[in-house]
Amino acid sequence: MRLDKYLKVSRIIKRRTVAKEACEKGLVEINGKLAKSSSEVKVGDILKIRFGERMVEYRITNIKEHVLKDEAKELYELV
Numbered sequence: 001m002r003l004d005k006y007l008k009v010s011r012i013i014k015r016r017t018v019a020k021e022a023c024e025k026g027l028v029e030i031n032g033k034l035a036k037s038s039s040e041v042k043v044g045d046i047l048k049i050r051f052g053e054r055m056v057e058y059r060i061t062n063i064k065e066h067v068l069k070d071e072a073k074e075l076y077e078l079v
Contacts, residue, residue: 002041003040003041006063009064019037023039024037029048030046035047041063043061047060
């Protein structure tokens with residue numbers, strides 16, 4: 001699945017366009033490398049996202065095309 005779509009589906013970032021912009025600005029890394037919005041993510045990848053001054057790290061535990069709001073947190077875990 002594309003990184004920008006995963007960020008939206010998992011509700012880490014609310015909109016796909018915002019996720020794409022974050023990738024273009026160099027705020028997102030996959031496994032320690034800068035990521036493009038078109039990068040493919042898979043289970044086990046480590047995402048690092050800079051939100052202002054904070055750096056948040058996530059491990060992808062599941063990938064689904066569609067999830068309900070309550071199930072979105074099952075797609076990742078905080079590291």
